Amino acid sequence: MVILENEFVKLNNDEKLVVALGTFDGLHLGHRAIIESAKQISKRKGIKSAVLTFEKPVFTYFNKNASDYLITPKNIKNELIKSLDIDYLFYVKLEKNFLSLSQERFLLMLKQNINVDTIVCGYNYTFGKNANGNTEYLIKNANYFGLDVVVCDEFTIEGEKVSSSIIRDLLKVGNLNYANKLLGYNYYIKGYVSRGKQLGARLGFATANLIIEPNLCIRNGVYITKTIIDGIEYHSVTNIGINPTFDSKERVLETHILSFTDNLYEKEIKIELLEFIRDEIKFNNIDDLKKRIELDIQFVKKYFVT
Numbered sequence: 434m435v436i437l438e439n440e441f442v443k444l445n446n447d448e449k450l451v452v453a454l455g456t457f458d459g460l461h462l463g464h465r466a467i468i469e470s471a472k473q474i475s476k477r478k479g480i481k482s483a484v485l486t487f488e489k490p491v492f493t494y495f496n497k498n499a500s501d502y503l504i505t506p507k508n509i510k511n512e513l514i515k516s517l518d519i520d521y522l523f524y525v526k527l528e529k530n531f532l533s534l535s536q537e538r539f540l541l542m543l544k545q546n547i548n549v550d551t552i553v554c555g556y557n558y559t560f561g562k563n564a565n566g567n568t569e570y571l572i573k574n575a576n577y578f579g580l581d582v583v584v585c586d587e588f589t590i591e592g593e594k595v596s597s598s599i600i601r602d603l604l605k606v607g608n609l610n611y612a613n614k615l616l617g618y619n620y621y622i623k624g625y626v627s628r629g630k631q632l633g634a635r636l637g638f639a640t641a642n643l644i645i646e647p648n649l650c651i652r653n654g655v656y657i658t659k660t661i662i663d664g665i666e667y668h669s670v671t672n673i674g675i676n677p678t679f680d681s682k683e684r685v686l687e688t689h690i691l692s693f694t695d696n697l698y699e700k701e702i703k704i705e706l707l708e709f710i711r712d713e714i715k716f717n718n719i720d721d722l723k724k725r726i727e728l729d730i731q732f733v734k735k736y737f738v739t
């Protein structure tokens with residue numbers, strides 16, 4: 434998969450493209466149905482497939498104070514879209530020039546800059562200045578612009594809506610069970626292990642630390658997790674937060690992997706969040722913190738036995 438980032442997109446492709454349009458934060462079941470549909474159409478037509486998206490939700494452009502909104506960091510977005518066998522991934526910059534394009538100019542840009550043949554989008558997709566462009570406009574004007582347009586229906590599970598904003602709300606309260614159901618995979622964070630305060634091992638439980646996106650939409654606290662290292666899955670317990678006992682400020686993710694003793698510095702690890710256990714606590718002393726973590730570890734062991 435070729436990844437291109439630009440203010441607008443531009444590609445010197447003779448070959449036509451089927452493009453899935455959307456922000457796709459979360460890459461949930463509904464998003465994946467749209468992207469999979471684009472892939473299938475591209476195969477049927479014998480042309481290439483593409484996703485055109487933004488790195489962050491569009492509302493972050495209009496509300497500069499927005500915080501804790503991001504479901505899917507870019508490294509994971511890239512990985513999930515690649516897993517759907519897409520040929521091109523375009524990231525357009527969230528900037529005025531792009532966001533204020535008229536509906537007509539937006540479609541012309543897709544035709545002229547990346548040779549779009551077919552647009553695939555969700556039922557509530559909007560585009561262009563003031564989000565005036567919608568699926569009705571696309572369907573009505575498809576012929577004029579020489580485009581095929583495929584609009585995917587609302588995706589539901591057992592009659593329930595699947596949407597990024599619902600998933601954000603679930604992650605903010607720690608309801609991983611339901612969030613994972615709507616996502617269609619276990620919510621995960623992936624990154625390279627960095628050095629922390631070097632205290633964990635001395636306390637009796639080493640923790641592999643990852644620096645996380647500042648605006649990640651996830652409740653601080655302790656979670657039952659699985660950690661995947663070199664394709665091998667381990668049971669683990671993970672804390673996300675600022676370690677208030679130590680008056681730290683930086684928000685980190687720290688995972689203690691059960692029955693594991695190897696060095697992980699600089700290694701890429703993946704942490705799947707399964708269940709929220711408790712909030713982070715400011716303990717009066719390190720002994721109390723240690724005792725609590727021992728209880729957390731017992732709780733996780735029991736979870737995986739039953």
Ligand SMILES: Cc1cc2nc3c(=O)[nH]c(=O)nc-3n(C[C@H](O)[C@H](O)[C@H](O)COP(=O)(O)O)c2cc1C
Pocket residue numbers: 628629630631632633634640642655670671672675676677678679687688689712713714715716722726729
């Ligand atoms: C399961 C688990 C639960 C934790 N709970 C808390 C907590 O409630 N309060 C807190 O201040 N730190 C908590 N921590 C973070 C520890 O303070 C931190 O792992 C320890 O200070 C080691 O830090 P280091 O990895 O930077 O050396 C927790 C860590 C783990 C692994």
Ligand SMILES: Nc1ncnc2c1ncn2[C@@H]1O[C@H](COP(=O)(O)OP(=O)(O)O)[C@@H](O)[C@H]1O
Pocket residue numbers: 626627628629630631632633634635638639640641642688689690691692693694695696697698
């Ligand atoms: N069971 C384990 N879980 C997590 N990390 C482990 C484990 N065993 C060994 N390690 C290693 O120990 C390091 C963490 O040690 P720690 O003293 O907590 O330092 P840090 O402050 O860098 O997190 C991890 O980055 C990893 O390399």
